[in-house]
Amino acid sequence: xxELDNDRLVWMFTQMARIREFEERVKGTFEEHPGVxxxxxxxxxxxxxSIVGSLATMEPNDQLMTTYRCHGYPIVxxxxxxxxxxxxxxxxxxxxxxxxxxMHLTDVERGxxxxxxxxxxxxxxxxxxxxxxxxxxxxxxxxxxxxxGASKQGAFSESLNVASLWKLPIVFIMENNxxxxxxxxxxxxxxxxxxxxxxxxxxxxxxxxxxVDGGDPVAVYETVGAAVDRARSGEGPTLVESKVYRxxxxxxxxxxxxxxxxxxxxxxxxxxxxxxxxxxxxRGDPVPRFRGKLVQDGVMSAEQADEIMQSAxxxxxxxxxxxxxxPLPEPAEATKYVYA
Amino acid sequence: MTEIPYIAAIEMAIHGEMERDDSVLYFGQNIATSExxxxxxxxxxxxxxxxxxxxTAEIGMAVGAALxxxxxxxxxxxAEFMLVAMNQVVNEAPRFRYMTGGQVNxxxxxxxxxxxxxxWAGQHTGTIYGMFMGVPGLRVAIPSTAADAKGLMATAxxxxxxxxxxxxxxxxxEPGEVPDGEHLVPFGEAAVRREGGxxxxxxxxxxxxxxxxxxxxxxxxxxxxxxxxxxxxxxxDMKTIIESVEKTGHLVLVDQATRHGSASAVIAGEVADEGFxxxxxxxxxxxxxxxxxxxxxxxxxxxxxxxxxxxxxxxxVLGQAPVGA
Numbered sequence: 001x002x003e004l005d006n007d008r009l010v011w012m013f014t015q016m017a018r019i020r021e022f023e024e025r026v027k028g029t030f031e032e033h034p035g036v037x038x039x040x041x042x043x044x045x046x047x048x049x050s051i052v053g054s055l056a057t058m059e060p061n062d063q064l065m066t067t068y069r070c071h072g073y074p075i076v077x078x079x080x081x082x083x084x085x086x087x088x089x090x091x092x093x094x095x096x097x098x099x100x101x102x103m104h105l106t107d108v109e110r111g112x113x114x115x116x117x118x119x120x121x122x123x124x125x126x127x128x129x130x131x132x133x134x135x136x137x138x139x140x141x142x143x144x145x146x147x148x149g150a151s152k153q154g155a156f157s158e159s160l161n162v163a164s165l166w167k168l169p170i171v172f173i174m175e176n177n178x179x180x181x182x183x184x185x186x187x188x189x190x191x192x193x194x195x196x197x198x199x200x201x202x203x204x205x206x207x208x209x210x211x212v213d214g215g216d217p218v219a220v221y222e223t224v225g226a227a228v229d230r231a232r233s234g235e236g237p238t239l240v241e242s243k244v245y246r247x248x249x250x251x252x253x254x255x256x257x258x259x260x261x262x263x264x265x266x267x268x269x270x271x272x273x274x275x276x277x278x279x280x281x282x283r284g285d286p287v288p289r290f291r292g293k294l295v296q297d298g299v300m301s302a303e304q305a306d307e308i309m310q311s312a313x314x315x316x317x318x319x320x321x322x323x324x325x326x327p328l329p330e331p332a333e334a335t336k337y338v339y340a
Numbered sequence: 341m342t343e344i345p346y347i348a349a350i351e352m353a354i355h356g357e358m359e360r361d362d363s364v365l366y367f368g369q370n371i372a373t374s375e376x377x378x379x380x381x382x383x384x385x386x387x388x389x390x391x392x393x394x395x396t397a398e399i400g401m402a403v404g405a406a407l408x409x410x411x412x413x414x415x416x417x418x419a420e421f422m423l424v425a426m427n428q429v430v431n432e433a434p435r436f437r438y439m440t441g442g443q444v445n446x447x448x449x450x451x452x453x454x455x456x457x458x459x460w461a462g463q464h465t466g467t468i469y470g471m472f473m474g475v476p477g478l479r480v481a482i483p484s485t486a487a488d489a490k491g492l493m494a495t496a497x498x499x500x501x502x503x504x505x506x507x508x509x510x511x512x513x514e515p516g517e518v519p520d521g522e523h524l525v526p527f528g529e530a531a532v533r534r535e536g537g538x539x540x541x542x543x544x545x546x547x548x549x550x551x552x553x554x555x556x557x558x559x560x561x562x563x564x565x566x567x568x569x570x571x572x573x574x575x576x577d578m579k580t581i582i583e584s585v586e587k588t589g590h591l592v593l594v595d596q597a598t599r600h601g602s603a604s605a606v607i608a609g610e611v612a613d614e615g616f617x618x619x620x621x622x623x624x625x626x627x628x629x630x631x632x633x634x635x636x637x638x639x640x641x642x643x644x645x646x647x648x649x650x651x652x653x654x655x656x657v658l659g660q661a662p663v664g665a
Contacts, residue, residue: 063408097441106440113407114440121427124400131401132408135365135386158397165392337442338476340500 001057001225004218006299012056012217013290013300014308016048019072020287021312022081023248025320026071026088026102027263030252033324034260036089041102042069043263046215046247047175049286052076053220054143054173054242057228063111063133064143065126067150068103069175070115077110085319091326098329099337120146120153123172127159130170130237141231142170143224148198148241149180152188160205160239167236171227174198174239175214177246182267202239214242215286245281342518346511349486349518350451353493354413356522358383364497365405367391368398368415368451395425402448403433403502411447411497419454419506420466433502434477445500449493454482455546455596456509457644461635467597467628469506469545473573473606479503479527480573484548486516488571491525499527508546528575532584536564539654540584543569543594544603547645551594554650565654573603581607582615589620590657594645599627624653 004012023043029036044051051072058064066073074084079095087094088102095105106114113129116122126144133140150156151174163170176198178185185192191200202209208230212223220242227238249270252261264270268278294300300308344352358364358379366372367389372380379388391398395416402412416422422429429450436446455467472480479501483489489507496503533548534555543551548569555565566584570577585591591611595604608623626645634640 065404095441096439096443099441100439104439106443108407108440108443113404114436114444116432118427118431121396121400121432124397124428125404125407125432127397128401128404128406128412129408130404132405132410136408154394155396155400158392158394159400161392162394162397162401166389337438337440340437340445340447 001222001229004221008056009218009294009299010304010308012052013294013305014312015052015076016217016287016290017308017312018081018315019048019051019075020045021309021316022075022084022319023071025085025316027248029320030261030263036324037102037261038090039101040068040251040254041088042251043248044069044072044246046281046286047177047244048072049217049290050175050214050220050242050244053217054145054224056217056221057225058111058143059141061111061138062141062143063113063129064145065113065122065129066115066145067119067122067147068115068117069147070103070105073145074105074107074110074112077107077112079107079110079112081315081319082322085316085323086326089323089326090328091323092329093322093326120150120155122146123150123155123159127163127168127170130163130168131166133169134166139232140169141228143173144170145173145175147180148174148176148178148185148189150174151198151201160202160207160237163237164205164207167234169231169234170237171224171231172237172239173224174241175244176241177244179246179250179267181250182271184272197241199239199241207237207239209239209241211241211243214244215284215289217286217290245284247281247285342520343515344486344518346483346486346489346507346514346516349490349516350493350507352518353490354497355379355382357494357497358387361411363410365410365412366415367412369393369417369421371415395421396428399425399428399450400432402450403428403436403446406446406448407436407444413449413451413497416450416452418456418464419452419468420463422450422452422504423468429504430472430475430478434475438477446502447500448502449496450502450504452504452506453509454506457633457640458510459635459637459640462632465633467595469504469573470595470597470602470604470606472504473576473603477501478574480506481527481571482506482545482573483571484511484545484569486514487518487523488525488531490518491523492571494522495524495527498524506545510546525571527572528577529571530577530580531569531571532566532580533569534565534567536566536588538564538588539566539590539592539658540581540588541565541567541592541594541650541654542581542607543567544573545596547594547596550645550647551650554647554654557647557651558654563654563658576607576610578610578614581611582618585611585615586618589618591619591623592626592650592653592657593623594626594650596628596645598630599625600630602627621657621659624657626650626653
């Protein structure tokens with residue numbers, strides 16, 4: 001694991017700012033350009049530190065797979081944010097040509113092998129990619145991201161068993177935001193109900209299980225980095241439980257045609273009537289928290305931080321403009337990629 | 341040409357493709373369980389692995405390995421086991437290429453025995469290939485002969501799409517002439533197993549043998565049946581079927597599956613759509629009755645298509661059956 005020098009720390013903050021600003025613009029689109037975004041989007045605001053800390057451990061040939069809450073990862077990998085926004089807008093210029101949308105951002109050239117829109121189903125796929133990496137013998141590692149809800153699926157258990165049995169070069173990163181759509185983890189998870197961290201599930205598969213503060217990108221980097229080192233050296237997988245708090249609701253709401261989409265209030269308030277929990281989470285927002293730390297530590301100046309934020313805003317406004325101005329695909333292109 | 345059993349022809353194809361292409365992997369249930377396994381000996385534990393009984397992991401891993409540049413063949417043992425991992429089969433593998441705007445292909449083969457009877461009762465006898473015809477992006481192959489078993493498997497492994505490959509357990513030891521060396525049967529080209537001008541019988545998989553026997557019996561009555569084996573359901577060679585119906589004017593479909601949602605029903609619909617004017621009598625489908633397959637022999641025989649039922653159906657469409665039969 002490489003040491004994080006000041007340049008790298010500033011780079012990490014820059015990526016967090018870019019992810020946050022990208023998602024702010026996705027959210028803003030619902031009001032500013034009604035009807036442009038169709039279907040669902042699922043934001044990861046609050047998980048930026050976890051995403052960036054994890055991806056900062058990657059070497060150029062490493063790979064990852066994620067869930068449908070997928071906007072953050074390609075931003076860190078260097079994917080063109082214009083193409084990403086255009087994809088969410090269903091445009092011809094989109095990252096996937098308008099075939100995938102918000103839930104299926106994929107950039108294979110940069111190692112982002114794809115997503116599943118179905119809970120937990122990407123876990124065996126990432127495990128298969130790790131099998132491929134193992135037999136290719138080029139030292140690649142696969143990062144597999146999923147939520148706490150996924151750990152109740154058979155796909156999770158089956159995959160962790162095989163990965164540990166075969167000592168595959170994979171790190172399972174559970175972004176535990178404590179909500180499964182509108183259900184709290186302790187309502188559906190035996191470990192959570194017993195007051196245990198979900199990382200204890202690793203014990204059943206004879207692999208290390210560690211819990212980390214997903215709001216601290218340096219802590220995530222160190223924890224995931226140790227797991228990546230272990231995977232790369234052939235010792236097998238680790239389950240990392242990264243505790244995050246998503247600051248938006250699960251996703252925007254499915255509505256009948258003609259009624260604008262919107263994001264509801266966070267489940268802590270709307271479902272559980274607990275605004276205190278949500279307010280506390282807002283006060284712990286990892287983006288200003290990391291900014292404050294870097295400024296306080298003298299890693300960057302407040303002016304530099306402002307410039308980074310402004311630069312992210314400018315970039316994402318350009319992405320929105322590009323997405324809005326881009327043409328829609330030709331209807332008859334709809335059957336183009338069914339078969340190879 | 342060498343005469344070998346159907347199952348040996350499948351293994352020959354997998355072995356041959358693994359020799360030809362280092363990216364072909366073979367993993368799944370009940371393979372390579374001992375060091376004496378011929379695949380394991382030939383290709384080693386990187387490329388040949390026994391997996392736990394974890395269908396979602398097996399098929400999901402095949403998707404992931406395919407995304408990462410390999411061409412996995414997944415041994416599922418029995419077709420029903422695919423149902424355990426239906427999301428990976430239907431919702432993941434065939435849709436990945438599409439959702440990514442063509443960034444990736446998912447070349448994998450799901451090898452599954454199907455339609456076993458002989459008393460295997462309700463959960464190990466399903467003829468489920470028809471379910472997968474309605475899945476865009478998924479190829480479906482059902483070999484009925486040893487030669488096709490080899491040729492379709494080799495083609496399946498080389499195909500850049502996910503392929504569900506269904507072999508019938510009752511054909512396992514059935515010998516057949518198989519071409520030596522490279523043998524590829526193209527997808528989407530039906531085989532005309534027997535030529536005839538009176539009636540077209542389209543039969544699938546194991547049913548092809550029954551249809552051939554029925555055709556021989558009908559020939560004794562002066563009826564010449566043309567027997568067509570589609571070999572793949574996706575792509576489906578409707579051209580050969582329609583041309584045959586244009587010649588004979590009569591169509592009998594034979595499918596071991598229950599009728600609703602079956603391949604037989606799909607083909608009947610296509611002929612009604614595109615070849616209706618050629619029909620001189622209604623289409624007749626010989627399928628399993630709408631039932632789970634029972635354990636006990638007389639009930640099992642009652643449920644399933646048979647030579648007698650095929651002969652009866654042909655006689656009926658040709659108007660030779662007694663009124664009310």
